[in-house]
């Protein structure tokens with residue numbers, strides 16, 4: 164099983180692969196100084212299968228990371244290290260990791276692990292271990308380092324596993340010959356009827372490729388506060404005021420100036436209600452009765468709650484411990500005047516709207532909403548509400564897609580059901596691309612389908628037909644029609660929703676101007692056994708709940724047919740079994756993607 168790989172760097176990347184116990188690390192520990200001694204500067208990426216940590220409990224960096232820093236960069240005059248919490252489904256993405264390397268500082272990146280990627284590699288083999296060859300399954304092996312007694316095919320470059328100098332020669336020659344290749348998977352050229360049917364991508368590669376074609380909308384419009392829900396802010400909202408505006412009380416109680424030693428009693432000189440103010444300055448030994456939200460008078464610095472005060476006549480005494488400044492909300496402590504209250508590119512919901520209201524904004528600039536055209540294909544597909552013809556099914560996909568598109572704040576253009584006519588479809592697609600930023604269809608993207616869909620797409624744009632290594636949602640068409648993006652989602656109703664969540668949602672969020680469009684993945688404890696196939700990402704519909712042990716637990720919704728929409732209705736999340744796993748057992752930790760924000 165091999166997974167496509169594109170080197171994002173302008174320096175070569177070379178992998179070392181072997182069965183465990185062959186001595187990869189031992190060889191690299193000798194090869195690195197050998198290469199260094201010949202002037203080769205190199206970086207190493209190593210894949211770890213476990214939840215490793217390079218930090219030490221008790222160190223400041225460890226503690227700050229545990230306290231919630233998602234990235235922790237620790238630096239001294241000799242080295243720096245960046246630690247990133249990166250809970251991803253499946254393996255980490257090597258192209259992303261490589262992009263973290265400072266490529267102007269090294270000549271080559273050596274990679275240990277990531278055996279399944281289509282990455283140029285040297286295979287290490289020791290016949291005495293009795294393990295099979297890797298090169299028989301992997302066309303990316305550039306050379307094999309082995310012992311004298313091993314037979315290797317004549318076309319493979321043979322190296323002596325015990326001769327580090329010879330392996331270093333090979334690496335240096337490899338650097339010399341290497342030429343940068345262009346990055347992402349190109350879209351199929353619009354020529355004749357040739358479709359790229361066979362490209363198999365992982366979920367991560369599909370997302371990366373799609374996102375590389377998404378150009379965020381830059382047109383803006385001014386909207387009143389009430390209409391901001393679900394829209395993406397186009398400019399930083401700078402606070403015109405301090406919030407809170409005045410230093411005020413967080414409790415109903417008494418305001419006074421705390422002195423050392425503490426006074427036995429204070430004289431109550433006034434009442435201060437919210438919306439009013441004590442005009443004078445409190446003197447030592449004076450207190451005011453104060454309501455929550457009312458301005459703290461000049462001279463006062465501390466509040467005691469009403470429940471811990473005894474008022475007798477015109478005097479008040481306090482019980483309990485009192486800390487200087489307690490229950491005082493300082494002017495500007497939430498948002499200071501002139502500071503960015505809300506950064507551009509944030510999608511606004513209730514809390515953002517409330518905060519902007521609290522700052523007195525009446526209207527704000529937002530990015531124009533993406534326009535999304537949606538249609539269904541297939542002669543068997545009928546409009547709900549009309550009598551169902553024989554052997555037909557009602558169109559459900561258009562309604563799930565429209566609902567998810569609207570939830571993402573986009574405008575929907577409903578093109579209905581387009582029946583089997585190449586001309587009609589080509590015309591509809593051309594018009595849709597003029598009117599919309601994104602065109603989404605469902606059905607007709609697998610191998611056995613009415614060719615008219617593929618022919619029509621080929622006439623109007625550049626469309627790739629991919630196989631994504633996932634279930635459900637294996638076939639996916641993606642490309643461009645004019646300036647619009649086109650998504651051809653698979654016909655099966657659950658596959659439509661899963662493909663939308665994985666591929667269309669991030670694209671629409673990026674298009675809409677959001678910068679933070681990564682899905683929320685949450686760890687949960689599996690309550691039942693779940694199966695997948697190594698190399699494939701499985702999206703199982705699940706139900707999660709908070710269990711008595713204080714952790715989220717998750718179980719499947721039962722039957723998982725990709726036509727069974729009831730599995731989506733019963734579920735509240737997708738359970739993600741990553742590429743490297745083929746089975747999950749009860750008690751294993753698994754990532755789930757809650758539906759909460761989308762369905």
Ligand SMILES: Nc1nc2c(c(=O)[nH]1)N[C@H]1C(S)=C(S)[C@@H](COP(=O)(O)OP(=O)(O)OC[C@H]3O[C@@H](n4cnc5c(N)ncnc54)[C@H](O)[C@@H]3O)O[C@H]1N2
Nearest residue numbers: 539557558559560606607608609610612637653654655658
């Ligand atoms: N020989 C192969 N057959 C199939 C493969 C394959 O790789 N080789 N892949 C399977 C997978 S996985 C999927 S998913 C489907 C996807 O097929 P299409 O995208 O071509 O979709 P259709 O064949 O048009 O429809 C599939 C299924 O979905 C129903 N459908 C279609 N449109 C709607 C709609 N708007 N609302 C509700 N239901 C819809 C349709 O009636 C079919 O039952 O292909 C597999 N086959």
Ligand code: MOO
Nearest residue numbers: 635636637658725
């Ligand atoms: O996309 Mo299909 O089976 O994976 O429904």
